[in-house]
Amino acid sequence: MTRLRPWLRSALTLAMFAASAAIGGTAAAGPALAADPKAGEPCTAADLGKRYPLIKSATMTPTITHFKTFFVTAGTTGSQVITLENSTTITVEVGTTTQITAQFNIATLGFVSGFVNRTVKTSTASTDKEVQQITWNFLAPGYYGLFKGTRKVTGQYAGINCSRVDKGGGQYATEWIERPGGAYTTYSVMEEGAIRCEDAVPPNSLMRLAQIQLGCDGAAAKEKAEKQARQQADEPLTVEGASGTVVAPFAVPPGFACEAGYYRIGTPDRLLNWWNQDGTEEIRLQAWSSSSRAQWSLCQGPVSNGMPEHVLITRYSGKCLTLHSGETAAEGGRLMEESCRTVDDRQRFYIYRDVPGSDKVGLQIKSTGFMAGQSVLANNQELRQYSMGMADGTGTYLLEKVA
Template sequence: MKPLSGILTFVVAAASAIVGLSTAAGPASAADPAPGQPCSAADLGKRYPVVKSARVEPTITHFKTFFVTEGTTGSQTLTLETSTTITVEVGTTTQIQAGFNILTLGRVEAFVNRTVKKITASTDKEVQTITWNFNAPGYYGLFKGTRKVSGEYAGINCDRVDLGGGAFATQWVERPGGTYTTYSVMEEGAIRCADAVPPNSLMRLAQIQLGCDGVAARERAEERAKAGRRAGEPAAGKPGVIAPLAVPPGFTCDSALYRIGTPDRLLAFYDASNSGEIRHAGWTSNSRAYWRVCQGPQSNGKTEYVFVGQHGGNCLAVMGAEETGDGGRLEEANCAAVDDRQRFYVYQDVAGSNLVGLQVKRTGFMIGQARLASGEQIRQYSTGMADGTGTFLLDKVT
């Protein structure tokens, strides 16, 4: 197979000292599969990250002006003020946990060849004091800063691919991801307008913030204007409006009923205890274990599905309080007109097979369980199940 390659483009903007780094495809771990490579049914419940682009921006995070007069030179310890906050974020979460988020940031580090934060972190938490030895009088800008690294990532999943002529195969396919932000090591220093510094450096940014060339005032005015525009924007609509019927609008249900369970037909998803929480329980003909499979619109290149319980008419969903976390549990909840916790993408084996992998639209996480056992909770995992136990049987009952 032809190896992946990318074109690196560097863009330098002197006023903002931004260095941009982007590419159509970046380096991946040698252990990671690539889109187009074959996969097996055991891979249906797995997910890997791939970094699509990266932008590296020198950023001043803490700043303070300080005037040193004759006779006041020497060592000074000063508390800086927060200038710009950078928070590590992958997708919509700032809680960086083991799994897909950590893997994504690890791929970012390799992509930009620079050490970056791969944990829950914010520059607000960095130490904001600086000790500096002033040997000459003058007007100084004291700063701490770093390189902000941001860009886009995608996921790759195993799915059925139509090869044409009635032939099918399972291959790794690229799926939409989101954006990420992280930052590199912190740096600190002191600068004067008279100092000669490299362009596009943190020191040059500090000179601009010090007002050495009149740029700082203009940038502050632009930021105030942007803030005013943001304040006037309409608030986003809230999801979760309850549909008048159990099946959400725009979804059509198969007339057959299905069980979702392990390929050996020993365990199935259902609320055996009537608690609302979905667990593995013994394979049964009890209606609690039966689901209606309903297809809806396409989004991100895949058809959306909802699974409506035959017994109570409720929808399979990730618990609201746990929706962004690895290990978030699944439950039956009132079907909503708009709620991506209840929407799933289905990854299928070759034609004629009932084996599937299930992905939560809201988070991109794959469905699985900590262990295969009766009574075990069904959960979501950011990278899926490495041992292949995230592959389930979508078994038609009637």
Template structure:
């Protein structure tokens, strides 16, 4: 039980929610002002980048803790009242409540601007424990003591740079809208006491507390949480069914073609290394179904016939590495979208289907591990050459 001191009736006291762990990236807010819009032009250095944008937002006053309480003649004055938990709100972006990456934080900064209201932009959950509030009751009556906040939910999307066919043999690169997901966050916690006869603003936390008190009907029930996605199966195959491999082999290199992807020294990680006459640097590129307007790709190494893989346990982790593993019939961690430059350049950006993160590396130097980045690499080093082995 947590005891909290409050002011006299009629004053609202802002209160931080419990279980708050701050991981805010301070650069996300400033970067958000320069974000592109769908249809804007982009260049080759943008192929490995990704930006969030907000498509919709719904703000709903929500009571997190509540207690109906009678004050009779002669019992006014300061009293401590324990409120029970009504609703627990957790900040989420997509299917993750761990707000630790640039894309997730950037999405919540966009939400804040969209709704013109301060919202949580870090890992946070409203307090699930009962709360004790000390209130100075000035008049007898039936009170609803509450803590509450404005819950904000909606849908976000993402922007990626990719090739657009203008017709007549003409191409360009533009920012194109790609699927995103849903988000949940909440604003500042408020607490107070309210009676049915009190005049309060419509669609406010106080008016919601009056409904819970029974003044104007029963309160709306919280929407059920959607079920968690099912994990991928572990069926294996050298080439996933439904995929057709392009002729020959390909290499993936930095734009200057000085460093290439391969798993040197017998490791399972993929790293940047200089060219060598070795099957490790050669890839089979296979194309499969179209999902949300983009063709799915799998990448198999020539040496091991294993697939480029983001492990499910690493999915929410910023800068998690990629590995080679046996190709699975169903595993979005082994599926990728390829964003092309205009014809003739072979420049691409590569995005993992499971997470939406882009492939990049910390530095462009020998022995650097290939990793995933939610926003891609801001310096343009997430752009690569994908070309047939000569």
């Protein structure tokens, strides 16, 4: 934990300030990340079911998270233990998720650290869970503001997926393409200190923020600081998609048109296929047969985020492939069949395709951005979602016309 003592010599103070970003300033990108892949680079059919994060921007904002005024009279100097009060809460968040368990989210925050060249939280965390007591050795009497703070880091991220790209002149290739992501929030290491109005501090620093909150610039400045702290608290979330009215089991959602005939979806070696498990709503890998349990209608709908949406309807039951409602944010969340809904992004899929002449595809759930896969490529395995897809390439499937 870094301690900022206001009475240290100015050289030390300025050195510390030079390492921090200006309030509300945008962090420089710094050296290029070693993360692979990159948009525009070639990929292979084995990459169709994979996904990687890409950091688009990052802004670091010094933020006071805990604060307490403390008056030290002559004769009462020395070491004191002070309990601070919560001022502003920063919660680590990727998209709309605060439980950082998905590998994609962990990797996203890891890339943020490299982007801003500063250690940031890469796991579930909140500043209100930080220790709120500090011990401070007061060397002189005065009116102090004791604080803890950090650099709040916010920005935008995207995803990288492998898909077919039209190169013109009838030529196609598979390349890594940029796909929509969202916003993230994290924060850097916590710092603590004690400040007085008479202390000379750099502008746009945590110490200067603490002076304003102490009221050193008068009542108006204090009110402005408190308003700024409230604005820096929780930011509103934008949630894409919502559940709508359930339609009849055999109905195709409005705005979607199904191709003639049926498809089977299976492993590239054609040994295992997505199968409607008898007596359940589970979808598992099973050996191919002529049963309608292994046949799917492919229905295409509106374009969103630059790609057409699809629903997959089982021939056997007329129900839609759906991400389990209780496992939407879970790494390994199950895919199953449910009645088709008019509006439900858990039933909408983006399909990444190989070059023409190949039936190989990767499938992405719209609601989460996760890729379809299975924990082990073996008979009777449940179909699941994985935030970065399958590293071994087993998230690539055959979408093969059979009827």
